Amino acid sequence: MKIGVPKEIKNNEYRVGMTPAAVHELCGHGHDVFVETQAGAAIGFTDEDYQSAGAQILADAKAVFGAATLIVKVKEPQPEERALLNREHTLFTYLHLAPDQAQTDDLVASGAICIAYETVTDRSGRLPLLAPMSEVAGRMSIQAGAHCLEKSVGGRGVLLGGVPGVSPARVTVVGGGVVGQNAVAMAIGMGAQVTVLDRNMDVLRNLDHLYGNRITTLFSTVHTLDQAMVESDLVVGSVLIPGASAPKLITRDMIRRMPEGSVLVDVAIDQGGCAETSKPTTHDDPTYIVDGVVHYCVANMPGAVARTSTLALNNVTLPFVAALANKGPIRAMKEDPHLMAGLNIADGKVTYREVAEATGHSYTDPESLLGS
Ligand SMILES: NC(=O)C1=CN([C@@H]2O[C@H](COP(=O)(O)OP(=O)(O)OC[C@H]3O[C@@H](n4cnc5c(N)ncnc54)[C@H](O)[C@@H]3O)[C@@H](O)[C@H]2O)C=CC1
Ligand SMILES: CC(=O)C(=O)O
Ligand SMILES: [Mg+2]
Numbered sequence: 001m002k003i004g005v006p007k008e009i010k011n012n013e014y015r016v017g018m019t020p021a022a023v024h025e026l027c028g029h030g031h032d033v034f035v036e037t038q039a040g041a042a043i044g045f046t047d048e049d050y051q052s053a054g055a056q057i058l059a060d061a062k063a064v065f066g067a068a069t070l071i072v073k074v075k076e077p078q079p080e081e082r083a084l085l086n087r088e089h090t091l092f093t094y095l096h097l098a099p100d101q102a103q104t105d106d107l108v109a110s111g112a113i114c115i116a117y118e119t120v121t122d123r124s125g126r127l128p129l130l131a132p133m134s135e136v137a138g139r140m141s142i143q144a145g146a147h148c149l150e151k152s153v154g155g156r157g158v159l160l161g162g163v164p165g166v167s168p169a170r171v172t173v174v175g176g177g178v179v180g181q182n183a184v185a186m187a188i189g190m191g192a193q194v195t196v197l198d199r200n201m202d203v204l205r206n207l208d209h210l211y212g213n214r215i216t217t218l219f220s221t222v223h224t225l226d227q228a229m230v231e232s233d234l235v236v237g238s239v240l241i242p243g244a245s246a247p248k249l250i251t252r253d254m255i256r257r258m259p260e261g262s263v264l265v266d267v268a269i270d271q272g273g274c275a276e277t278s279k280p281t282t283h284d285d286p287t288y289i290v291d292g293v294v295h296y297c298v299a300n301m302p303g304a305v306a307r308t309s310t311l312a313l314n315n316v317t318l319p320f321v322a323a324l325a326n327k328g329p330i331r332a333m334k335e336d337p338h339l340m341a342g343l344n345i346a347d348g349k350v351t352y353r354e355v356a357e358a359t360g361h362s363y364t365d366p367e368s369l370l371g372s
Contacts, residue, residue, distance in 0.1 A: 001325040002032045004068025006061040007039040010075045012283035014042040014306035017072035017093065019314045020053040022321065027054030031325045034058050034067045043307040065089070070329070072321055074313065075300055076103055087111030087347070090329040092321065094118055094133075096299075097344055098245040098358035099272030104350070108361060113329050113346045119243045120320065120342035127242060129320070129342070131178050132312035134267075136302040138182025138238065141265045142171070142190060144286070144301070145234040148263040148294045153287060155294055156261025158233050161191025168192050172232040174225065174249060174274065175239035176203040176217075179267050183236045188214060195228050220249070229254040237266035237274040243344075244354035250275035252291075260292040269297040330370055340366055 003026060005017045016039045018026075023033045033055040037047055047057045058064050065071065065084035073093035077085065082103065085091060087110065095116035097104045107114045117129035142160070149155035149169065162168035171187040173180045176198040184207065187194045194211075197220035198204055204217040218224040229235060229250065235258075239246060246268040255264070255277050266278040273279070277290040280299045287296050302309035320339055323332040333340040343351045349364040350356040356363035 001070055001328070002034065002068045003070045003072060003321070003325055004064040005033065005035045005039055005055075005072055006064045006081065007036040008074050008303075009061075009078050009081070010300055010303070013075055013300055013303040015074040015303055015310045015313065016040040016043070016045065016306075017074055017317075018321070019310060020045055020049040020055075022314045022318050023050055023055045024053040025318060026322065026325060029322060029326060032056070032068075034064050036061055036064050040310070043310060045310075070321075070324055072317070074310075075303075076100065077107075079106070082106040082110065085110040085112045089113070090115065090324065092117070092317070092324060094270075095344055096270045097352070097355045098243060101359050104345070104355060104359040104361065107345045108348050108350065111348050114344050115324075115329070115333075115339070115342040116243075116344045116352070117317065117342065119344065119352060121338045123338070127178075128338075129313075129316050132316055133302045133309060134178035134238075135182050136305060136309050136312065137267050138179035138236075139186050140301050140305065141179065141183045141236045141238070141267050142186035142192075142234075144296050144298075145171070145236065145263050145265045146190065148265070148287060148296050149233060149261070151261075153294060154261065154289050155263055156233065156259060158261075160187070160234070169233040170195070170231055171234045171236070172197070172228045173236045173238060174220070175237070175268070176200075176207055177238065177240060179238035179240075180236070181207065183238060183267075184211070184215060187234075192234070195232075197225055197228060225249060226254055230257045230259075232258065232262060234263045234265070237264065237268045237278070239268055239274050240271060241354070243352050244271070245358050246271040246274045248274060248276050250277075252276045255293050256291045258291075258293050261294070262292075263294045263296065265296045267301065270299045273297060333366070334370055340370075343370075346370070 350361040351366040
């Protein structure tokens with residue numbers, strides 16, 4: 001198989017789809033790997049490192065997409081990358097299609113096989129290719145939130161941990177999954193007073209078991225969320241319905257009633273965001289203010305700690321890249337229903353129900369499309 005690794009071009013995105021170590025493994029299996037020049041340079045992976053691992057270095061994305069059939073990336077393809085895709089390609093990357101009509105339409109038109117990291121499953125129903133980036137973003141959400149609480153960025157001038165004689169900040173985490181658990185751990189570590197909401201009682205029981213009365217767990221309803229929001233200094237949005245647009249649980253009215261200078265870090269922004277007031281921002285210009293509340297809505301938070309994130313991502317994607325390359329995408333998916341769960345688009349059809357529903361495309365069952 002010919003595998004291509006283009007340089008990421010999203011704003012401040014320094015991650016790379018494959019590390020030199022991953023390239024070495026794939027070349028060892030007899031595959032050809034083509035890496036765009038400087039693809040990993042920003043995080044210390046030089047062209048020479050990739051060449052030593054067995055890759056060929058190509059001058060630009062056009063050459064990589066021309067030479068390879070399996071494209072391994074990190075972020076959703078940008079318009080200029082989408083223009084390079086055709087039905088010979090298999091694209092393996094984060095896609096987040098439900099809130100992104102233009103990308104969905106372009107990928108349908110390309111005819112390519114498009115497998116989304118974020119909907120690949122595991123035996124316990126979790127999302128193993130999303131998990132490491134959720135760990136990163138969950139941990140980052142508290143440091144980003146702490147910074148946003150500073151006066152210079154419009155925050156209310158509150159220190160998360162307080163000091164002797166002054167109360168700590170109140171942090172509310174909406175969604176206690178992977179992002180939420182990592183946010184809770186960091187917020188507790190910094191001394192904040194933490195409340196976490198979820199609709200899954202097992203999630204709340206597990207957090208209660210871990211932290212006891214150090215945190216407050218609340219079953220998430222409109223009422224409990226409303227109460228927690230208006231008393232919070234920092235809110236982390238971390239709900240997910242896999243593959244679907246994030247539910248808009250946080251209303252504009254709740255935002256209006258939060259304290260002046262409080263902060264919302266909407267990590268779920270990559271699926272459209274869980275607040276009515278959320279819109280995607282970039283690391284270049286990460287925040288904006290609505291009704292006095294600082295909103296941080298960066299859709300590629302892990303890109304800021306790109307070296308850690310690339311290594312963590314490659315740990316989990318490598319076995320799937322190897323399966324796709326060794327068996328070919330169709331056989332690899334037929335033999336692994338968890339990889340098949342990642343298939344969002346193929347042959348001009350949308351094969352993920354929530355994406356079809358959100359974007360107005362008709363849904364095609366992936367098994368019927370690929371044949372059994
Ligand atoms: N902005 C960024 O850079 C990044 C964003 N993310 C995103 O963060 C979000 C969360 O990801 P994970 O934590 O991995 O997902 P997860 O599936 O581990 O956790 C989501 C949690 O939300 C809960 N939930 C669903 N509906 C709810 C409701 N109505 N009320 C309360 N809780 C509800 C679920 O029960 C689950 O515990 C996803 O959209 C993911 O794509 C992840 C990594 C980076
Ligand atoms: C998951 C995601 O959106 C990211 O890592 O950028
Ligand atoms: Mg207000």
